[in-house]
């Protein structure tokens with residue numbers, strides 16, 4: 001029997017809005033089309049019962065982060081342009097995504113990781129997908145400088161977000177948010193690291209407004225971690241620090257476009273502390289059944305901060321982007337919630353006692 005397999009992935013779905021032609025070889029792992037789920041407990045918990053809050057679960061992409069949206073396009077275009085190898089600097093998720101898509105496309109993949117600052121699950125992914133991993137004695141910003149220098153003198157394609165196709169692919173997340181809500185949100189809250197994703201969402205929302213699909217576009221509220229808040233402070237940070245390793249970036253690659261997105265959308269790029277990030281991270285798990293990365297929780301932490309300061313009114317329609325899957329970083333989950341795992345006797349009576357039944 002003839003199969004009627006319908007191709008999955010965001011290039012097929014949104015090809016009219018993407019820089020592809022019929023000749024572009026589509027490399028897909030079924031990325032995109034992630035759930036938008038409504039918060040049912042957090043608005044009440046926070047004391048804002050009229051807040052309409054939705055989470056965009058980007059951790060449900062094939063390699064567990066939104067990076068797959070940009071990578072399907074970056075790798076497809078690299079193949080179209082005849083590349084044999086790709087390279088990236090990464091705090092972890094870019095390398096996991098690049099390695100997976102490069103493998104599918106039959107390309108070599110080199111990843112430069114800042115030694116000691118990559119969450120366990122992300123490293124395991126890059127290894128598993130068969131990338132050549134090089135840990136460097138330097139932070140992410142240094143790794144990205146090296147990647148740029150290497151690409152200038154060797155025939156490798158850079159797939160960091162300085163690759164123009166990355167943000168083009170990532171803008172499809174904004175389309176999905178609009179399609180799920182039937183309109184644009186009033187506010188989009190999003191973590192900011194290299195600041196590519198906030199620019200990508202803004203491109204997507206602007207395009208839908210231009211096309212008349214929406215009547216307006218949301219205000220973009222981006223959140224850096226306080227120890228890495230280069231944009232907020234207005235200067236690069238030499239030794240960025242934060243529990244959110246995916247946003248531990250001292251010199252954001254898309255700095256200027258992000259500031260422009262903030263201005264054009266009447267939004268705000270702000271900073272949240274690690275304590276605020278961890279409180280939001282725990283709340284997502286315990287109140288909504290959502291396990292995201294610590295970095296991802298910067299969006300909810302920022303929303304809470306802006307609700308409290310009055311910058312976001314309490315009756316708003318808000319989407320928080322949860323950028324990556326919590327399973328990538330089990331260490332942090334186990335550190336922030338300490339439980340007693342000492343074993344009990346395998347009998348009913350002691351079990352009932354422990355369960356207080």
Ligand SMILES: *Cc1c(COP(=O)(O)O)cnc(C)c1O
Nearest residue numbers: 093193194195196197246323324
């Ligand atoms: C890459 C990443 C970010 C930061 O996105 P930028 O586009 O660099 O601002 C945030 N969270 C997670 C989980 C990421 O992987």
